[in-house]
Amino acid sequence: MRILFTVFPSYVHLYPLAPVAWALQSVGHEVRVASSGNFARAISSVGLTPLSLGDPDAVEARLRPGAKQPPNPQEVLAYADLMGLDSAERENWIVFYQWLLNPVSDYVRVDQPEAAHLVRFAQRWQPDLVLWDPIFPAGAVAARACGAAHGRFLGAALDYFMYSTERLEAARDKVRSAGLSDNPLADLIRPLADHHDVDVDDELLRGQWTVDPMPEGVSLSTGGHKVPVRWVPYVGGEPCQEWVLDGPTSRPRVVLSLGESARRYVAGDWGRTPKLLDALAGMDVDVIATLNERQLQGISTVPDNVRVIEWVPLTQLMPTSSLLIHHGGTGTTMSALANRVPQLVCDTDESFLMGPADVVPRLGDAGVYRAGREFGVTDDDADGDAEQEGWVIPGRHLMAPPWSGVMTQYGAGERLNHQVMSGTEIRDRITHVLSEPSFAAGARELYEEWMARPSPSDIVSTLESLTAEHRR
Incomplete structure (x- = not known):
């Protein structure tokens, strides 16, 4: 199989997926890891082949002029009130809406080259499977545009995306009546999806399944098909400190x-x-x-x-x-x-x-x-x-x-x-x-x-079966 990962350009996001990518690569699958152009060297340093999106000499999209600011606190809390969230649920919502949607917005922009480059590559390379970082969801659009199976790979944080969109869905009528968007994640992705004639639906936003390395006692309670995997600690190929x-x-x-x-x-x-x-x-x-x-x-x-x-x-x-x-x-x-x-x-x-x-x-x-x-x-x-x-x-x-x-x-x-x-x-x-x-x-x-959790090599056959079931 040809397998394409997308990853937010940060070591915190790269290191968790590296052992899974190695496991797939080690049994003969062809693996590429796509991210912002200047993150290619980091991907190469963990023994994986990078797809350098956009200009490799440009600063990352999140650091360019015009980077989106977080939404104001009043807007964040207005949503929480409408959804009737308790104190713990509010904190999960705040993380999603004020902390995580911002970096998502930087890497799905149609006026920047990264997302278009990713879709164009997928259409030419024709991956069988795309595993995408929830903070780099252009991977889902690329998968849909080329007919690949696709799933999310959680790594750096809990599944605040599924958790929050499920609660928004349950309070949809109240949220709409207040004049607020009932799916701000869809709003961010829609311009890119429309540009490539891709429908925005739950499968696009949530993946066909989710690879989840978080232990049971940590994971948030959400729906969807989950593929559990053991998080293998890895921090790069550093010289041995004797x-x-x-x-x-x-x-x-x-x-x-x-x-x-x-x-x-x-x-x-x-x-x-x-x-x-x-x-x-x-x-x-x-x-x-x-x-x-x-x-x-x-x-x-x-x-x-x-x-x-x-x-x-x-x-x-x-x-x-x-x-x-x-x-x-x-x-x-x-x-x-x-x-x-x-x-x-x-x-x-x-x-x-x-x-x-x-x-x-x-x-x-x-x-x-x-x-x-x-x-x-x-x-x-x-x-x-x-x-x-x-x-x-x-x-x-x-x-x-x-x-x-x-x-x-x-x-x-x-x-x-x-x-x-x-x-x-x-x-x-x-x-x-x-x-x-x-x-x-x-x-x-x-x-x-x-x-006791499945190792990265243990889930290779699962990913192969899911890919065969879902790819077009």
Whole structure:
């Protein structure tokens, strides 16, 4: 078979699909991975063949002038009220409507070259199967335009798309009566679909099935045909870091990792890093902290027991580690889970709602996001007046709530809220997880459940059968 993946141009989206793409490639299928032109080198680095969409020398669509801003908070909450969502459902809706639809809009535009290039390639190459990233849904249009079977590949986050569109569908009459669109995802995709004479229906928006690497305890309750698969931790073909094999000889190794994505878009770290380092200072542990200069802003002295490294693969660190303290990203979480390492997940009580500070007040330090900015690419000004032009966002990762819940449920770790916990309380919690054997037992139980899921090679025959059933 010929198989075409589409992926949002981010390592967080690329790494989860790489093991599945390898499994398909290893049995003889021809695999291509399509993304923004300047992401081709990243795709090649994981041993896959890229399709470089658009101009490889151009900045990504999300960073170009005219990039869409998130919808205003009042509009977001108006929808939530009409759908009668409770507090947890509201947060899922906010993530979909205010956080995820924006990047979707950047890569389905008919006035930019990427989507048209993708459809044109599919019509020429004639893939049998297209597996598309929900944040890069031009893949669904390309599949329909060439007659390929197609499914979604969830990777970086939960299925907020299916979850939210199902709730919109249930409240369709109320939403329409209020003068709001009953399917904003369809609105974004329709111009591209119309341009290629493709009908916009539920199958186009949701895929013919969904490959879902999220464990049962994390996944949202949604309909549709799901193909479960084990998330295999992978962070690229990095050189072996031999020093990690030595490990700590007399003290436990604690790893502090607060994510790679946010530090590219948000200056500082919401006051979280200084508090965590203060709590770790003087403890009888060896700490490896994967932090960069922006995350270390305002910290004059790093504790003696902390070694700061901007980047080291967690897949190499975890086998010699006793505890991972982190921001809640799935790739980070799974690296520890696959090595039976207990975890402390940083999570706050804030809403994910973005907006001006006077509309969406925040606890503690605030992070500011601006559409079209990435430090070192389009804007190196981490301070200055430009910092005040963006959206105030919470100091929590989108996946922190579900993962902190899973760690607590299995007794494999605990939740850390730096905004309400004192340094002493954080230190006591670290000590408790390190010294109490039940956390290691909980981490082993979570590992066994993860191992029980089908591996990437296990689902190859399933994907072959589904493709034969659905392709035209």
